[in-house]
Amino acid sequence: MATWQGVNEFVSVAELGSFTRAARALDLSVAQVSREVTRLEQRLHVQLLYRTTRQLTLTESGQLYLQHCRQLLDGLDEAERALSLHQAVPQGRLKLTAPVAYGESHIAPLITAFLQRYPALEIQLNLTNQVLDLVAEGYDLAIRLGHLAESSLVARRLASRRQHVCAAPAYLQRHGLPNSLSELDGHNCLLGSNDFWHLQEGGKRRLLRVKGSLRCNSGHALTHAALQGVGIVQLPDYYVARHLQRGELVELLAAYREPDEGIWALYPHKRQLSPKVRMLVDELAARLPGFVPPAALQHGLGQADVLVQETGEGMAAHTVDGGVVGQ
Structure with missing residues (x-):
């Protein structure tokens, strides 16, 4: 009989490239992730991963199994989303972060309107120009400005800035x-x-x-x-x-003038994306491109916003108010 045991762990390891990153994304210990992947291989009677001290690669069987697992997990995501839309009442706690000035003028007003529609939802919005580790600090979502490099986070473009x-x-x-x-x-x-x-x-x-x-x-x-x-x-x-x-x-x-830059929603691997986060991201993507901040927010003083460059497991921030940064 088929079982899900070990599937999430295997897919996370395969997509993130290491047991350490997968453990962090799944909020498990490295030993737990390794144990579940090993049990999965034993149950399937096949080796899915080549393990060395320097790198981790998929076997041919592992590549085939990953392809089918992705389809199954994507289907599960869609089933959860459909159920959420059917219920149409996002609830619970949602934690996100955004740069100070842009967060004050653009993100906070839209979140206020979102909360008025969904009063069962509790949102914690942290406006900071520090680049936070979303997984380690328990954030569901981050709003970032500017150019993004490769990372293990999922990025969705919400709007543009010039x-x-x-x-x-x-x-x-x-x-x-x-x-x-x-x-x-x-x-x-x-x-x-x-x-x-x-x-x-x-x-x-x-x-x-x-x-x-x-x-x-x-x-x-x-x-x-x-x-x-x-x-x-x-x-x-x-x-x-x-x-x-x-x-x-x-x-x-x-x-x-340079081409327009992106305004991004960043969140951990998509299978960790809850329906309430997905609904908020959809809301921001729909409203930010044409959003005009309230006049009171347009004239207030704010701190510099942040350009984030994602690099591997870490992130480096550069201040961009008053001119886009150099490296």
């Missing part, structure tokens, strides 16, 4: 309009926590070192300084779009 180089008309009247990247050398560029702006020239990404009289880790504060004519800034659209529309800021060097 970086703008801009300045106030008063500044441009005094100092002139830069028409090329080299002309930025003669201008006062307002900085975030690093000396680089991300731009594009000749179809290639370029890290441009800039300098100026103000360095600040608040995108709102840098926006205010630009509006006062202090200098030129590079900031995401959710800080400056309305000022560009009103003519209070003027976009510069649009031909050198």
